[in-house]
Amino acid sequence: MATGRGAAAEACVGQVVLPGDVLLLPAHPDEDGERLRLGAGVAPRGRLLCGPGLRRCVAGLLVTKCGLLRHRPAGDGAAAGGAYWVDSQQKRYVPVKGDHVIGIVTAKAGDLFKLDVGGSEQASLSYLAFEGATKRNRPNVQVGDLIYGQFLVANKDMEPEMVCIDSSGRSSGMGIIGQDGFLFKVSLGLIRKLLAPKCEIIQELSQLYPFELVLGMNGRIWVKAKTVQQTLIIVNILEACEYMTAEQRKQALAKLSGN
Amino acid sequence: FMQRGLDAQTKKQLEEEEKKIISEERWYLDLPDLKEKESFIIEERSFMPCEDLLYGRMSFKGFNPEIEKLMIQMNSRCKQEEIEVDDKMEADVSDEEMARRYETLVGTIGKKFLRKRDQRVLQAEDEDGSSNTRPSKKAKKKFLKPQD
Numbered sequence: 304m305a306t307g308r309g310a311a312a313e314a315c316v317g318q319v320v321l322p323g324d325v326l327l328l329p330a331h332p333d334e335d336g337e338r339l340r341l342g343a344g345v346a347p348r349g350r351l352l353c354g355p356g357l358r359r360c361v362a363g364l365l366v367t368k369c370g371l372l373r374h375r376p377a378g379d380g381a382a383a384g385g386a387y388w389v390d391s392q393q394k395r396y397v398p399v400k401g402d403h404v405i406g407i408v409t410a411k412a413g414d415l416f417k418l419d420v421g422g423s424e425q426a427s428l429s430y431l432a433f434e435g436a437t438k439r440n441r442p443n444v445q446v447g448d449l450i451y452g453q454f455l456v457a458n459k460d461m462e463p464e465m466v467c468i469d470s471s472g473r474s475s476g477m478g479i480i481g482q483d484g485f486l487f488k489v490s491l492g493l494i495r496k497l498l499a500p501k502c503e504i505i506q507e508l509s510q511l512y513p514f515e516l517v518l519g520m521n522g523r524i525w526v527k528a529k530t531v532q533q534t535l536i537i538v539n540i541l542e543a544c545e546y547m548t549a550e551q552r553k554q555a556l557a558k559l560s561g562n
Numbered sequence: 563f564m565q566r567g568l569d570a571q572t573k574k575q576l577e578e579e580e581k582k583i584i585s586e587e588r589w590y591l592d593l594p595d596l597k598e599k600e601s602f603i604i605e606e607r608s609f610m611p612c613e614d615l616l617y618g619r620m621s622f623k624g625f626n627p628e629i630e631k632l633m634i635q636m637n638s639r640c641k642q643e644e645i646e647v648d649d650k651m652e653a654d655v656s657d658e659e660m661a662r663r664y665e666t667l668v669g670t671i672g673k674k675f676l677r678k679r680d681q682r683v684l685q686a687e688d689e690d691g692s693s694n695t696r697p698s699k700k701a702k703k704k705f706l707k708p709q710d
Binding site: 328350351352353354355357358359364373375384386388399400401402403451475476495498499500505508509512513514515516517518519520527528529 | 602603604605606607608609610611612613614615616617618619620621622623624625626629632636
């Protein structure tokens, strides 16, 4: 199944890659580890982050999803040493540990809630996984409620588990999402675009009216504004902006703020 | 089994025999030890660390003030590399009150635990009337710097 020699990873950044492509990384430091390489500009590298759509293989990185290859150069923080990932588009969500998602409560089974998160299985949520919950002080969760939480366990072999507190025991915004508002589904790529650090769409929308927004990584968005009409306007803009260019979006918003 | 009656020696012998039996029966891999390569690549299935995504709950123009506070907290946490010391927590007791308490309380209770000699010194201080000046004769002599 050899498709020939792989291409250098750095050369493919920003280009379309297909599953089965092998990306070669620049030469690794010596296996020995003890021998320090003396030379200008060779600092000990941090670990390279191999993101979604890529897997490690003997020669380098193996692509498992089709899309554009992205690269983030080395910097401080989570991805010291740089990161490579494939920017792909899909609508179906696969639970991943650590992701914050919006789930709909479908069943209450004793001490456990079953949530629909859009994956192949329903996620489970224990009633003790809320801030300030004890055996006597149970959270008031009904079937049909919306919950914003993160995955504690999410792999292909087990049922996903969610929690609504973080590692220090505080809820930090997670938990039951309040009354009213509107929930709708978009593709996963749009969610990532909206959550990017400097998103123009969100910035432009925030100039319009006061509103509240919850974005789940499973493609679900919940919006609440003061009136039903404003809510629906925001919903329509968010759904349409996936396929609109920046110009069209600005025109649409200009019309609205004029009204 | 029957451990009370056995001596230490016989115990050791029994243990050795058991170990021999076990090690013969246990299966082990006949392969050479694999050298564990230190990998420089971490696999990650989530998009969060790759793209530095913001926190999912947002509120604009004061619709939900708690979430706006949370937004500032979360997003500044992502950007920072070091963890900054938190701003002053809202204290039950104000700083001024604390200072006053310390002045009056700490000194008085501290006196209880001084040794007798030091207590006498303190009494002399109080009699002098000024708490700042040190009675030069009785207190410990401070190191005098030689004048150039």
